[in-house]
Amino acid sequence: MIAILVLLTLLFLWTVVSDRLARWSITAPIAFAAAGILLSGLDHPVVPLDVDTHTFQRAIELVLAVMLFTDATEARDYARLRGPVGEGRLLGIALPASVALATLAGALVFPDRSWWLLAVAALVVMPMDLAPVLMILRDERMPLRVRAALNIEGGFNDGLISPLFVFCVANLVSAEGDTFGDLLLNALQGAVYAAIVGSVLGYLASRVVRRALESGWAKPASLRLAGLALPFLTYAASVLVEGNGFVAAFVAGLWYANTVLVIGSDSLDLVQDVSHLLALAAWYAFGALAAEAFADGVALQVFAYALLVLTVARFVPVVASLTGTVFSRAERAAIGWLGPRGVTSIVFAVLAYVQLPEEDADFVVNMTSATVLLSVILHGVTAEPVARWFARHPQQPGPARETD
Template identity: 65%
Template sequence: MPAFIVVLSLLFLWSLVSRRLARWSITAPIAFVVAGIVLTRGPHPAVPFDLDAHSFEVAVEIVLAVMLFMDATEARDYERLGRSVGEGRLLGIALPASVALATVLGALVFPGTSWWLLAVAALVVMPVDLAPIAGFLRDARVPLRVRAALNIEGGFNDGLISPLFLFCVANLATAHGSTFAELLWSVVKGALLAVVIGSLLGAGAAWLVRRARDDGWARPAALRTASLVLPFLAYAVATTAGGNGFVAAFVTGLWYATTAHAIAGDNLGLVHEVSELMALAVWFTLGKVATDAFADGVSARVVLYGLLALTVARLAPVMASLTGTDLPRTERWAVAWLGSRGVTSIVFALLAYIQLPPDESDFIVQVMCTTVLLSVALHGITQEPVARWFARAPQSAT
């Protein structure tokens, strides 16, 4: 209960000073991770925080499901651009190339480590999650093409990576439970179930909401509540049926997006605000996870790998894949650099932590914490200077 009170108090205080801190490039993830580290560290922490791995896993999975739902609706909203922003290249070329490069770099930094474990590490740290730079995506100074490319990539990449991630974890876990074939079939079946459930739920909800709006059965505020319920419902139904809750939430958002944006008023505003609040609680908890993961220190090789994952493994594939598009070089650099890491990496690392032996799971958690914390700092601090640069270059801000 003390931890719950502290998190709620921090949320309230953050809402009062968020604009002021943003001017100093102090983002919400930075503030909440630092608070989590400071308040939960040591044998006698200021805020006692007993972290149950399973409960935390479920909590952050729900947060990710809500965020994926929002990503899906926002990705559909960018269709008004009427042209590609390089999303096909980012997802079809840069994403697999980044994962492959991160795996190879891992082999160089951690010689003798299993290739399957290195692949899991790469799949944990490479998915783009835009929570650390959420304000950047709503900044009118930034060209819409840049925001669209990042948001569409962030919305789709974790859904594409999820089956491959589970595939690699299955190879490491086959000696500790089900056979590889059984685990692989479970992954495929879960994804297919999620697509069916998400499609039925999203299309059905869209039809019902349109009828309620057109026939005057519901108030706008009530429809906002209906939108908020959908990602939670999609996750709950899919996981209960043995499906992938992430995929179900995302597919639901894709089907529901057109209806949501057609309704007068900010129909998705409530979902967005709730997802932000939930994500901030996860960032605070990450501070506790990092404190435990680094109790005996962190090796220079882990830090080096985190930096390589954020720079070489991200920049080279993205810049190469976007070469030849109509995005100016400065916009390509912005997309390449601001591929921040966040809740997606946390969730994947926790899934690996639960399924893998202690030594392997501890390695994955250390790599995740290092990479995400570096991303929170580097991307959080640089997003405002990047936005200011675009403001001084209005010819690019289209």
Template identity: 80%
Template structure:
């Protein structure tokens, strides 16, 4: 009952100032991570969290699945761009290069650490997640193609990384790892199954929602519930069939956005639920970070976190987008805004559960340092960047002359 009182009071207080505080660069992830540290950290927490349970693991994974679905629904605005937004370069060139740089940085800073463990750490901390700067994704002061590039990258990178993450963890927890062929087959299986499930469920469900909407068989509240049910449905079905539940939820979101032709408040419920679930994940992260840093933090971990947030992402992204229609400023903004959040938290929790204690604690410490630094750096710079674009509209953008927030 104490936990319910504390968490609902926190939610109420944040709701009352949720528009004002972000203007001062105090974002929701910063607030709830701090609350998790305050109320659930330490030796005698006011609200105790048990992160070792299967329920906690499932809850964290569902947070990510719903967030990916809502990210995908944003794609309905991107048709106005009438062309690619650098997603192939970001996912096919920048992402592998960033992971490689992160592994090399770890080898230099954490000398003597095994390559498999360095790979796990890199795969945990490199996936971007826009939760720390969610307001940026819907801020029309920021050019549409910039938001589209970030959203599509954020929607797909964790699905591409997850098979590699599972493979690297398996090589640590067992003496015999899968072969490269097994890895490729497993990755293809997960991606194919997820795409099939996301399409097989997402498309007909979206058609039914559209039919119910146009025929008047469903009231607005019912349509909102249908949008909320779909990411849970596709995630569960994909996992049961051996596919990647995250990718399936994202694919279903793409079908929903392009089939239902959503308008008005049709997606308000799933967006609000996604936001609420993400806040819960950030609260839990605050408690985990406190435990991870109970015996201090080394300079090497801080240095590594700074490198993967800046050089390891910025250089590959800017280089890969060279020669595209993006302006130098837009390339720099995309390179800078690679925030780490719920995706990294999910992978870190999975590593914590699966790996031996020593390696697991190392992964959690590095993840905690990286995510906390990202929350601060990206959280405090999101609003200034949006204001900069508002003062200097970029030519050729569909919403360049619309400075108001979505």
């Protein structure tokens, strides 16, 4: 209970000084991570945080489930681009290539680690999340198609990586006698069950909500609660049938997206606010874990790996995949560089921490802590200069008609 009291107090204090702190580039994620370090990450924590409990694991899983749902349902006004914005190439080519490069970078820096562990670390640190530099999406100085590409990529990459993450973790903690084929079958079975549950509940919810609106049984404002309940409902139903709750919530969000267009995007305001609150709690937990991870110092190899995954492992595949499209060289470079890491990586790291053996768990947490902290600094400092550069060098506004 004291943890909830502290988080709510921090939230209240943040809201009353947020604009003032924003002038100093102190964002909510930074503030809550710092609070986690100071209050729960020291040798004698004021607010003890036990991340090994089953309750904590379920709570952090729900954070990701709600985030995946909102990512899938979020619709932004990119219609005037009249075509794709490189999302197919970013998700189908750049993302797998980035994960592969991050795994190879891990093998280069940590040659004594197993390939499965390096793959888990790569899947944790590669999904980009615009939450730490959300102002990018609202900055009119940035080309619209750049913002669209980043937003769509950020909304879908964690949903695509989730089942792969579960599969790789299973290979590290599998019971003796489980073969690779057994683990692969279990992962596919969980994904299929999740897709079925997400599709059925997402479709039914969409039909019921539309019917309620058309018949006058409910007003759009009251239907916000339906949007809030759906990701929790879908996650719980999928877990009950041994499906992947993350995938189920994501699929349900895809089905519900069309309904959002009918009843209005403000129908998601409540679930988005809840998602934001849960994300801040995840940043607090990250602060506590990061303090523990760096209590005995940080090896140079850890930051070398973080720098590689933030630069080479992302920049090269993204720029290469968008070559030959309508994106200018500067726009490709901006998309390649602006790949901040945030809540998605934190949630995956916490899940790895509670499921993996202690040595492997510490390794993943160290990699994630270094990567996220370095990302907050590098992307937070460079986002404004990038926007100013585009303000001085306007790009041609033609539609993105590339073939994905």
